[in-house]
Amino acid sequence: MYDDPLRILRGVRLRGALGWEVAPETERLMRVWAPSLRRVSPERVRDELAQILVLDGAAAGLAYAHGLGALAPALPAFPGAALDGGIAVVEGLERLDAGRDSGGVLEGDLARRLHAYRQEELSGGRSREVALRLAALFYEGGDMAGAAAEGLHLSAREARLVAGAVDAAHALQGGDVAQPPSRLDVY
Numbered sequence: 555m556y557d558d559p560l561r562i563l564r565g566v567r568l569r570g571a572l573g574w575e576v577a578p579e580t581e582r583l584m585r586v587w588a589p590s591l592r593r594v595s596p597e598r599v600r601d602e603l604a605q606i607l608v609l610d611g612a613a614a615g616l617a618y619a620h621g622l623g624a625l626a627p628a629l630p631a632f633p634g635a636a637l638d639g640g641i642a643v644v645e646g647l648e649r650l651d652a653g654r655d656s657g658g659v660l661e662g663d664l665a666r667r668l669h670a671y672r673q674e675e676l677s678g679g680r681s682r683e684v685a686l687r688l689a690a691l692f693y694e695g696g697d698m699a700g701a702a703a704e705g706l707h708l709s710a711r712e713a714r715l716v717a718g719a720v721d722a723a724h725a726l727q728g729g730d731v732a733q734p735p736s737r738l739d740v741y
Contacts, residue, residue, distance in 0.1 A: 558594075559587050559588075559591045559593060559594055560594045560598050560602055562584045562587060562588055562591060562619075562622065562624045563599065563602040563603065563606065563619065563624060563628060564602055565580070565584060566606060566615050566624065567602060567605050567606045567609070567615065569618065570606065570612070570615035570618075571609055581622065584624065585622050585623055588622055588623040588627055589623070589627050591624055591627040592627045592630055596705060596706050596707045597707050599628045599629075599706065600706040601678075603706070604680050607684050607687040607691075608687075610648075611648070612648065612687060613642075613644040613645035616637075616691065620641060629706070630705065631702045631704070631705030632692060632698055632701075632702035636692075636694035636695040636698070637691075638694075639694035640690065640691040640692060640693055640694045640695065643691070643693045643694070644687055644690045646690075647686070647690045672686060676711055676715070677708070677709035677711055677712055680708075680712065682715070685708075685715045685716050686719065688703065688706075688708075688716050689715070689717075689723070692716060692720055693720055693723060693724075696720065699717050699720035699721075700713060700716070700720075703716040
């Protein structure tokens with residue numbers, strides 16, 4: 555890990571994807587080397603984080619990485635204190651998605667179309683789903699979402715989507731909407 559700290563996030567991803575358990579000594583080393591993630595290029599962090607975000611149970615993977623002390627150094631442009639809340643928002647999004655095919659809020663054709671829309675590629679093989687989950691992760695950081703998205707070297711399109719989704723969610727939550735949103739706002 556000392557020669558490539560990104561292996562910490564890769565270990566988190568493989569743990570989530572394959573259901574592996576991480577040996578206690580390996581976890582200890584992950585904690586020790588987690589601050590070194592600040593040295594890793596933002597593009598490499600972004601790509602590994604994107605792969606974690608699309609996993610079933612992404613929130614659990616993010617919580618595990620955060621517990622290791624790896625998430626804050628991987629996202630230096632984002633306030634670490636907001637990560638717990640952001641992980642909870644990702645978890646809530648996952649619960650909504652889990653209900654999609656079992657009598658949840660969205661069902662049938664609408665749910666399938668929304669799912670397909672979220673799987674569309676935005677840039678570099680990353681989907682709208684990744685941007686949406688990043689927006690969920692960055693929700694608690696409010697105005698810092700755009701800077702955090704740019705800090706990961708997302709495309710301009712992805713960064714706008716992340717920042718716009720966070721802004722819109724805050725406006726809706728805070729009741730700052732004086733009139734019904736336009737079709738563009740909904741989009």
